Amino acid sequence: MMEKPFAITLDAGSSRANHTGSWRNERPGYVRNLPPCNAACPAAEDVQGWLFHAEGGDYEAAWRAIVRDNPFPAVMGRVCYHPCETACHRGHLDEAVGINAVERFLGDLAIERGWGIPVEAPASGRSVLVVGAGPSGLSAAYHLRLLGHAVEVRDAAPAAGGMMRYGIPRYRLPRPVLDAEIARIGAMGVRFALGRSVTDLAAAMAEGGHDAAFLAVGAGVGRKAHVPAGAAARIIDAVSFLHGMEDDEPPRIGRRVVVYGGGDTAVDAARTARRMGAEPVIVYRRTRQRMPAHDAEVEEALEEGILARWLSTITQVEAGEVTVERMELDAEGFPQPTGETETLAADTVILALGQDCDLALVEGLDGIEVEDGVVSVGPDMMTGRAGIFAGGDMVPAERTVTTAVGHGRSAARHVDAWLRGTAHAPAARPPAAGFDALETWYYEDAPHAMRPRLEAARRASTFDEVVSGLDETTALYEARRCLSCGNCFECDNCYGVCPDNAIVKLGPGRGYRIDLDFCKGCGICVQECPCGAMAMGPEPG
Amino acid sequence: MGTQEIRYFQVGSHAVGNRLLDPGQRTVQSDPERANALTCGHRACQGCGEALGARYVVDAALRATAGRLVAVNATGCLEVFSTPYPETSWQLPWLHSLFGNAPAVATGVAAALRAQGREDVRVLAQGGDGGTVDIGFGCLSGMFERDDDVLYVCYDNQGYMNTGVQRSGATPPGARTATTEAVGDAPGAPFGQGKDVPRIAMAHGVRYVATATVADLRDLEAKVERAMEVRGARYLHVLVPCPLGWGSPAALTVRIARLATQTGLFPVYEARDGEVTGVTTIRRPAPVEEYLRPQKRFAHLFSHPSGPAALARIQEAADRNIRRYGLLGDGGPS
Numbered sequence A: 001m002m003e004k005p006f007a008i009t010l011d012a013g014s015s016r017a018n019h020t021g022s023w024r025n026e027r028p029g030y031v032r033n034l035p036p037c038n039a040a041c042p043a044a045e046d047v048q049g050w051l052f053h054a055e056g057g058d059y060e061a062a063w064r065a066i067v068r069d070n071p072f073p074a075v076m077g078r079v080c081y082h083p084c085e086t087a088c089h090r091g092h093l094d095e096a097v098g099i100n101a102v103e104r105f106l107g108d109l110a111i112e113r114g115w116g117i118p119v120e121a122p123a124s125g126r127s128v129l130v131v132g133a134g135p136s137g138l139s140a141a142y143h144l145r146l147l148g149h150a151v152e153v154r155d156a157a158p159a160a161g162g163m164m165r166y167g168i169p170r171y172r173l174p175r176p177v178l179d180a181e182i183a184r185i186g187a188m189g190v191r192f193a194l195g196r197s198v199t200d201l202a203a204a205m206a207e208g209g210h211d212a213a214f215l216a217v218g219a220g221v222g223r224k225a226h227v228p229a230g231a232a233a234r235i236i237d238a239v240s241f242l243h244g245m246e247d248d249e250p251p252r253i254g255r256r257v258v259v260y261g262g263g264d265t266a267v268d269a270a271r272t273a274r275r276m277g278a279e280p281v282i283v284y285r286r287t288r289q290r291m292p293a294h295d296a297e298v299e300e301a302l303e304e305g306i307l308a309r310w311l312s313t314i315t316q317v318e319a320g321e322v323t324v325e326r327m328e329l330d331a332e333g334f335p336q337p338t339g340e341t342e343t344l345a346a347d348t349v350i351l352a353l354g355q356d357c358d359l360a361l362v363e364g365l366d367g368i369e370v371e372d373g374v375v376s377v378g379p380d381m382m383t384g385r386a387g388i389f390a391g392g393d394m395v396p397a398e399r400t401v402t403t404a405v406g407h408g409r410s411a412a413r414h415v416d417a418w419l420r421g422t423a424h425a426p427a428a429r430p431p432a433a434g435f436d437a438l439e440t441w442y443y444e445d446a447p448h449a450m451r452p453r454l455e456a457a458r459r460a461s462t463f464d465e466v467v468s469g470l471d472e473t474t475a476l477y478e479a480r481r482c483l484s485c486g487n488c489f490e491c492d493n494c495y496g497v498c499p500d501n502a503i504v505k506l507g508p509g510r511g512y513r514i515d516l517d518f519c520k521g522c523g524i525c526v527q528e529c530p531c532g533a534m535a536m537g538p539e540p541g
Numbered sequence B: 001m002g003t004q005e006i007r008y009f010q011v012g013s014h015a016v017g018n019r020l021l022d023p024g025q026r027t028v029q030s031d032p033e034r035a036n037a038l039t040c041g042h043r044a045c046q047g048c049g050e051a052l053g054a055r056y057v058v059d060a061a062l063r064a065t066a067g068r069l070v071a072v073n074a075t076g077c078l079e080v081f082s083t084p085y086p087e088t089s090w091q092l093p094w095l096h097s098l099f100g101n102a103p104a105v106a107t108g109v110a111a112a113l114r115a116q117g118r119e120d121v122r123v124l125a126q127g128g129d130g131g132t133v134d135i136g137f138g139c140l141s142g143m144f145e146r147d148d149d150v151l152y153v154c155y156d157n158q159g160y161m162n163t164g165v166q167r168s169g170a171t172p173p174g175a176r177t178a179t180t181e182a183v184g185d186a187p188g189a190p191f192g193q194g195k196d197v198p199r200i201a202m203a204h205g206v207r208y209v210a211t212a213t214v215a216d217l218r219d220l221e222a223k224v225e226r227a228m229e230v231r232g233a234r235y236l237h238v239l240v241p242c243p244l245g246w247g248s249p250a251a252l253t254v255r256i257a258r259l260a261t262q263t264g265l266f267p268v269y270e271a272r273d274g275e276v277t278g279v280t281t282i283r284r285p286a287p288v289e290e291y292l293r294p295q296k297r298f299a300h301l302f303s304h305p306s307g308p309a310a311l312a313r314i315q316e317a318a319d320r321n322i323r324r325y326g327l328l329g330d331g332g333p334s
């Protein structure tokens, strides 16, 4: 040990002999808190976690982190209503991170590069029947395969996808994208029995030798509210209309179309009709602000030249015309009739008044409980009948693709546990990563990279995709806007700001360690951590 | 100025490091192999800004000189907490003589090296604000005038902290110290006194003068690096909060330094040959109260009848700095 630094001539003792850690009365530590984006994702994606990989340009790792939870990144990047972005802390600074756009970029890249998903679990020897090849059924099938079970998916329709294929129009979800993500699930060894409706569940299970079933038949029956109509009136429900768009012969609706309803389905029906050359008018009984449809969708519809009559109800439908009555909001905000009516020309009326479930397959099955038209399930997604699980639109929950996917994911884990005779206990949620724990000083100001939109005029006449994707640079830029709430992203701030060199940098991907021999517990590292990934805690003992 | 042009929209240009940056663009402090010139085990208080500032500065100077650096230290906390015999925290050749003579000793070291033809070895002198602006001031002025090849660094914690927080020529008006107590009609340090040594250095025509704080590492490192590119006398004045003397929570050391800059009370700039050549503009303007409130040395300003008037004068001083240096990026020297 006689190697001395330049010009040192005397042996001095190092102050490292003095363990100043003994001064400490509180100690810093690293935490992994739950970012609001993750907490808000109905499919339980680790958004912050996959963005971390995307930020570094490791897109495959990012994509693989998504598909641990959700097999449909490219679909999600198009149809998810992204509650993650609504919750995103960056929204308090400038604008939320464009999580959904980055997800789409990754999903599309995976399709382009042909990334597949290997099934690594050993075969369990057990078999599960999934009824319904919508997002919920497909998600369950995917996760069950990953857990090593044999899976058969039956669907009444000729192609898999459920409402992703027979509801959501092509201009929002191009079919090659959907096909590619479903094919990837097929390639994992999920067996599809398409064009096969299940009417007797017990028989179907016996026939296939299945040990458990997951039901996800959706809510595919358009609600027929009573509207007085003449014999020659042409009325169709929105679900049938949109379903018909996938047939060889699209439905004939004429030029003057009235769409009745204010939800997303109404808007989709109107925008689809517009693309068929019609001039649709949306009739809705409340105001625009109260439309349940997502605002961006309504905005795009109006841009495309679709007209809307708010505060109106249809009182009579005859061949070629409808009578509408003007409504007024009462003190409680409920629409009340005014008696003032008007007629509108209408070749077809499309009713978009909500959807019900066709639950014939569970009729008469002991233990299965139906309430308000949907099947009751426990927190484990199991119905009242042992071994029969259900999810998606047919159970009480928000009716979105993402929720359906989340149900499939969660049900698969519970089915797996049930088959193994155990119980699946989801990991406890870490504490929420609060906005106050961020030190936002360190973040650069950066606006949201908007996805370019097709010119409204052009898209109104085609079924081309309306919202296009991000290029690589923009996706990377967007990913890097993530604040990494509650989770270390290796910015070296703690390592830098410690006056006592008490933080050890462990190298890329490995984070840091506190050297408790020297940490005096000042708390600067915790205070200056940009993302709230550190906290002070008590000394043990 | 001071920060690089990279915009990673995360923390690329404001935090200490960023795993996404090219190694060549990273700070000295983000390097797992950094020198740690002032290593662990020193006896500075919890959260000491001076210990942090000294490591930032000396590590950066070591990088800029490829390790061929000698440090000369004035008496003060930095010397006392780092070298209780037989221990030292210093990882470079380091000399201490007296409280008031560090600039003169550094001049001597530089002359000795020159005499030996070892001009590759550079000299850094450092001291607290008392040692610099008061007792060592004559030596410093001489060093400036002779243009000796020394970078002199003042760690300004605005008082004689090592001997129990007495007022120095760098103590701000209104601050309570052991010699300017919070009593009487005008509690705390008097208004209208004190020395602005960076400007005094500029008046000497010193080749390179800069101010910095422990709240902006990239700026500080860039200034040390630029200073080391210059031969002759150079002066760097670094604001380093002192939790003990300021009565501020140890965890807030960096934050308080940042507020000093964002209020305008501590202007961050650099100057060459007597002219201001660049300022670091304010990103998030803040009123002076935000800076003063967390510090117990200013507590009386928020309870004493003379407080509002004093606060107004302090705000005026901040506003004057903002105008004088163009700290809002609107037309001052840049």
Ligand SMILES: Cc1cc2nc3c(=O)[nH]c(=O)nc-3n(C[C@H](O)[C@H](O)[C@H](O)COP(=O)(O)OP(=O)(O)OC[C@H]3O[C@@H](n4cnc5c(N)ncnc54)[C@H](O)[C@@H]3O)c2cc1C
Binding pocket: A079, A080, A081, A131, A132, A133, A134, A135, A136, A137, A154, A155, A156, A157, A160, A161, A162, A163, A164, A167, A168, A169, A196, A197, A198, A199, A216, A217, A218, A219, A220, A239, A242, A264, A265, A268, A358, A361, A391, A392, A393, A394, A398, A399, A400, A401, A402, A404
């Ligand atoms: C027009 C429209 C647009 C929408 N847009 C969006 C959107 O942009 N974003 C979003 O998140 N959500 C959207 N939704 C909601 C979303 O599509 C549904 O919440 C989601 O598809 C429900 O998934 P699921 O798997 O439960 O059921 P579904 O997708 O409805 O799938 C059920 C499947 O079960 C099959 N099936 C039914 N009965 C049987 C049987 N007895 N035997 C065999 N198979 C059977 C059906 O053929 C169907 O394939 C939209 C819905 C509609 C109608």
Ligand SMILES: Cc1ncc(C[n+]2csc(CCOP(=O)(O)OP(=O)(O)O)c2C)c(N)n1
Binding pocket: B050, B075, B076, B077, B078, B098, B099, B100, B127, B128, B129, B130, B131, B132, B157, B159, B160, B161, B162, B163, B168
């Ligand atoms: C000639 C002389 N007078 C007084 C002292 C006592 N003394 C030691 S350190 C110090 C104060 C140092 O203040 P400053 O230079 O601001 O450094 P700080 O401790 O605040 O970092 C004093 C007065 C001394 N060492 N020598």
Ligand code: SF4
Binding pocket: A035, A036, A037, A038, A047, A048, A051, A087, A088, A089, A090, A097, A099, A481, A482, A483, A484, A485
């Ligand atoms: S900033 Fe990043 S981690 Fe935080 S909520 Fe937004 S996406 Fe999630």
Ligand code: SF4
Binding pocket: A028, A497, A498, A499, A500, A501, A502, A503, A514, A518, A519, A520, A521, A522, A523, A524, A525, A526, B047
């Ligand atoms: S900054 Fe250093 S001394 Fe202070 S709490 Fe963190 S690790 Fe400990």
Ligand code: SF4
Binding pocket: B043, B044, B045, B046, B047, B048, B049, B050, B051, B077, B078, B081, B157, B161, B162, B241, B242, B243, B244, B245
């Ligand atoms: S008194 Fe102040 S300057 Fe001295 S060691 Fe303590 S915190 Fe640092």
Ligand SMILES: [Mg+2]
Binding pocket: B128, B129, B130, B155, B156, B157, B158, B159, B160, B161
């Ligand atoms: Mg001092």
